[in-house]
Amino acid sequence: MGSIEANGKTYETDEEGYLADLNSWDKDVAEVMAKIDDCELTDNHWEVINFLREYYEEYQIAPAVRVLTKAIGKKLGKDKGNSKYLYELFPYGPAKQACKYAGLPKPTGCV
Amino acid sequence: MSDAKKFMYINRKAPYGTIYAWESLEVVLIGAAFEQDVSLAFMDDGVYQLTKGQDTSGIGMKNFSPTYSALGDYEVSKIYVEKESLEERGLTLDDLQHLVWEDEDEDYAEKDSIRLVSRAELADVLAGQDVLFNF
């Protein structure tokens, strides 16, 4: 177990930095998590993060990369629904890294 | 796809009372990444997994019934439900979630994933598989 400080609040995380409690998530902790990885969150990042939160809300799972890519393409357009675009935004892996900022558990099947 | 193996996951346990149902779902989702030809069968108490209106807030467990709706996204489009098992339990297709998948080749047309089959028909489906996983 670890923890992250953001805006005077403490957020519990697991040993890999994923939030322990999905409901404790807010935008502040996402910003701080990104800063730790040297990543500045733009509107394009937020689009994906918000998409993941909505997907989890509906299906109770974080989607696999292949599923995420296809679903993003359908929702936000083909120019965004490809791994090149998503890996540019999230170089540590779109599913893994974006899920972390979105406060979700690590995607099922991710090692 | 010609060298893809036909994988069948057989689900025979009720949700929540044991961990089998959720474990099966996780394995299916992980396995779907390997682009095999995946089918699911629900028989015996396994048909209870698909009932709609599940609300686990009173028992402190994760409600994973919404996750079955994601199977279409994972290109799992063949979900066999055994008729005899439903009837024995006083259930009909109307008691189950409506699961669909989107056919990319037909402009994302929504198609039903659930196929209601008799035990004899299910036997034929099982006979045509390469690998069977039991949960």
Place this chain on the structure above:
Amino acid sequence: MAMLHVVNKSPYDACNLNTASSIMKEGDQLLLIEDGVYGAMKNAKAESLLNGLKVSVLGPDLAARGISQDKLVDGIDVVDYAGFVDLVEANDKVQSWL
């Protein structure tokens, strides 16, 4: 000497409900919890096991499994966790068919 019989397995997966219902004496009560609640559904094969018995079923376990009240055999009492405790108190012994 009334006894509360608790069944937590589906009647189609284990013979617990079968055994419990046939061993119950006059004045005994049956409580269905966890996967045992499937035994409370009407128009189902196991329905007749409940004939002539005083039956309660745990509401939160019904809700988790998507079973609404109209799916239950007539005359079954739906209880919450406090009602579970009341049943334990009201009977001299509790027999859990595990």
